[in-house]
Amino acid sequence: MKELTFKDHSVVPFDNGDGKIWFTGEQLADLLGYADSKKVSNICNRHKDEFTESMTDILKVRTSNENNEIQYTSVRAFSVRGSHLVGMLSRTKVAKDLRIWLLDLVEKEAGVEIEALDVQSLAQLAGQGIHDAIATFDKKSFKHRGQKGSGLMAQRKRDIKRVKEATLLALKLTQFAIPDLGDFPDGEPA
Template identity: 45%
Template sequence: MSDKLVFKGNEVIPFDNGDGKIWFTSKHMAELLEYADEKSVNRLYNRNKDEFNHEMTQVVTATSRNKNNEIQYNRTRVFSSRGAHLLGMLADTKVAKALRKWLLDLIEKESQPNLSLMDLDNLKQVTLSEMQNRVVKENEWSMETFGRPGSKSMTIRKRHLKKIREVEKAIAELSQIALPDMGDFPNGEEPA
């Protein structure tokens, strides 16, 4: 996941955990929850770690560069969207309620595959009605997230619109079903 996410003016580039899902570092969560530092997030997690599972949080090794431009390896805790939402439920900050709503929207979007990235075999598994519903939701999300006129994110919106139009065209083509000629029926009867 490489797209920037924006919550209340904070831009966050999700941590790439190699699974294509949205992950937040403890530092991200501290910024989003408006804590002074990530130690507060780690304390919150440690007090409630029995409520988290491996799909919600993990400790990973992240590479970065120090002030001397040397590569360093740091172990850091990351939270999936669900794990981040649980942190938001446990947090007692003014922004926690808005963060929970924002994270639920992310979770919903993450749980639905992006139709523009699906191959034909996977598309066949999704009904036309479901495809249309997902395209409408994708378009609404894109407009809400990247549709501010004059913003740099409008270029992302234009790319989304191009993909959305391609998917809408494909859905329209799929919905045009031609019935094959069934030939003559015995005894001149019509089909029921």
Template identity: 40%
Template sequence: MSHYNTTNKANNEVMAMSFNGHTLQSIIKDGQIWMTASDLAKALSYKNSKSVTNLFNANSSEFTSGMTMVTESVTNGINGSKRKMAIRIFSLRGCHLIAMFARTKVAKDFRKWVLDILDREVSTPAIEQPPAITDADWVRYSRSMTIPEMAQLTGHTEQQVINALHKVLGSKVPTTSPAPVMTPEMQYALDQFWGFIATQDIKALNHSHKPHELAISIPEVYELAEPWQLPDTSLLYKALRLSTTPRFYRANAVIASERTNRSRRVWIFIKSFGQTAIAKV
């Protein structure tokens, strides 16, 4: 797996990434990661890029200019000459949307992988609010994603997602549901996660400048651990929302890191007053 911090990387620089045994050559443009249709097809287990192109053509109205573009690529021609050709590339959000339309067996795993990379991105300027999402974006997301998935992709809270959908769709979005239940599997995942955190230097993991908060980058934690030390993220994300010590506050918030002074997408928890950060682990 590659390092995903693209800060200070030059435009059009190629960066190798690994997914499901495939090496993907991503392109850096304006500090963001983009993938070619060819590499996207490889990741999704299609025979060639035509399948990705067909998915895009069939759903082109769903994509914004921030999700896909046509750019020039220089390849080796006859006798060492250079030949320019136009290729379509997709941003991480564009890759995620293509994977939503894909029906291959690895599409679900690829979507999770892309979201994990989005969590790791720290190249954007420090901001207090998540980036603006257009009305068309919300309509598109509502057709194929759950509210938690939309929250994770956009960096909004689930309540912000609900409010936005209500405003755009013009119909009431249910805000109440049966209270989530902490299953034994979720409790084990929670204990496993906080147990690992307790073995680490908490100050080195905490990105918050507020003394009562823990602001933790989940992908950063997983980079420190062996695979057997932490639970599957799909289960952990559900369990962390039920964490009480420290108490869950917000998921996928973008803050200016106290440690690096750069923006970082984090999960925020509230420490128990008068107790250490991980008092009950």
């Protein structure tokens, strides 16, 4: 798996074999600023009724000890959604930032990426293409950031502002006035 960076922490997600992003309890504890990785286990145990099987699992991991003997240890791993829930239940100073970062990972993992609305690149598109790009961005923003309780309403408000700016620019680029050319003859001979 590809290394991810959150603030000054680099973390390689745990490979659960399902192609999804998973973090170990130890990795989450580090990202949340806990000195003891058992804090994440304690959160999970206190709120176990809130975690589904797709959010956390105990996995057997093959490692080697100091004598290079293969041994198996149990590791609790959390999906991105499970990690987000741990972040919701955590009270560290960095938990809020971690939750925002994890929501971005959820969108990427789900294949839903809302690309930035680059107003300058709109000028390169044909008239209808400009309006289509704005409409596509607005639909994705509303669907993924505009629902009550999504926690992303502040981002949606910024998106709405960008849509308004882009729409004004699009109208300037695609609408033009036809000059008055005077009266045309009715086809009568002069």
